Amino acid sequence: NVHHGADQEQEQIQRQKEDELAVDVLADHGENLIRHLFIDEIIREEKMEREAMIVSELIKIYGSDMKAVQGVSFSVKRGECFGLLGMNGAGKTTTFEMMTLNRPKTSGSVFINGINSEKDRFLYRYMFGYCPQQDALCEYMTSRELLKYMLMINGCNRYDLDAQVEKWLRKVDIEKYRDRRISSYSGGTKRKLNAAMAMIADPFIIFLDE
Numbered sequence: 154n155v156h157h158g159a160d161q162e163q164e165q166i167q168r169q170k171e172d173e174l175a176v177d178v179l180a181d182h183g184e185n186l187i188r189h190l191f192i193d194e195i196i197r198e199e200k201m202e203r204e205a206m207i208v209s210e211l212i213k214i215y216g217s218d219m220k221a222v223q224g225v226s227f228s229v230k231r232g233e234c235f236g237l238l239g240m241n242g243a244g245k246t247t248t249f250e251m252m253t254l255n256r257p258k259t260s261g262s263v264f265i266n267g268i269n270s271e272k273d274r275f276l277y278r279y280m281f282g283y284c285p286q287q288d289a290l291c292e293y294m295t296s297r298e299l300l301k302y303m304l305m306i307n308g309c310n311r312y313d314l315d316a317q318v319e320k321w322l323r324k325v326d327i328e329k330y331r332d333r334r335i336s337s338y339s340g341g342t343k344r345k346l347n348a349a350m351a352m353i354a355d356p357f358i359i360f361l362d363e
Contacts, residue, residue, distance in 0.1 A: 192226050202267030204228040206235075206358055211261035213247050221247045225261075229358075246286050249362045253283045266357055282351035286362040288343045289350075292336035296327055296346050299335065300353060307354035317353070325349045 192209050201207055206229040213222040222244040229235040239245050250256035252263050254270060254277070263270040265280040291299060300318045309317060322328045325345040330338060335346065351359050 192228055195228070196262065196264075201264040201269075204264075205231045205233065205266060207262070207264040208248075208252065209262040211248060211251060211263065212259045213244070213251060213256070214259045222251070222258075246362055249283075249285070249360055253281065253360060254278065255283075255285075280357045282354060282356040282359045284344075284347045284351040284359070284361045288347055290335050290343060290346065292334065294335060295330075295332050296322065296335060296338075296349075297331040299346070300349060303350050303353050309354075321349045321353050 192207055195201060195203060195207060196209060208228070209226050211222055211225040212220070214220050225244075225248055227235070227237075237245055237248065247256060251258040251261075252270070254274060265277060268277050268280060270277045294302075297318055300321055301314055304314055304317055305311075319328075322331050325348060327342055327345050327349075330342060335343065338346070348361065351361065
């Protein structure tokens with residue numbers, strides 16, 4: 154009888170855990186449904202500028218059936234810091250690459266401040282700064298040269314170039330490396346420089362991949 158009672162108690166605990174898991178799954182499903190409906194409504198009413206960024210049903214398929222990204226949807230409010238979380242291999246970097254037009258998407262829509270990444274690619278590219286997962290640096294240059302180059306291609310007034318370069322070297326705390334070749338930098342210093350490059354043109358939104 155004691156053994157039978159213990160088995161019943163164990164079964165009851167197991168059922169309770171399964172019920173709790175079912176509630177969590179339903180809650181997650183409900184939140185996802187509400188988010189999708191909210192995003193669909195914004196796009197349908199053409200009010201994309203209400204949000205800083207909207208990603209709708211973003212999909213990437215390799216070959217015939219390898220789904221790297223499966224219907225990612227989210228919106229980011231103005232002034233919000235939004236984190237994209239997932240296990241290794243979940244598709245985070247692929248999502249970043251599609252949002253920054255560095256990798257073609259299979260389907261889906263992306264808007265920044267109401268600008269469609271497909272219909273106005275040129276203007277869309279000017280809306281964001283991007284710090285990729287892998288360092289995107291010309292290692293034979295110095296940080297001063299590279300930041301100056303970034304400012305020039307983004308249309309900075311040439312009389313303001315040096316002051317802006319010094320400001321960003323100071324902001325990311327790499328002033329003492331300004332005239333050293335980037336190839337001699339530590340990994341952490343390279344990441345600081347990548348971050349400065351992403352922010353230096355004062356973009357509307359900044360993507361930081363790890």
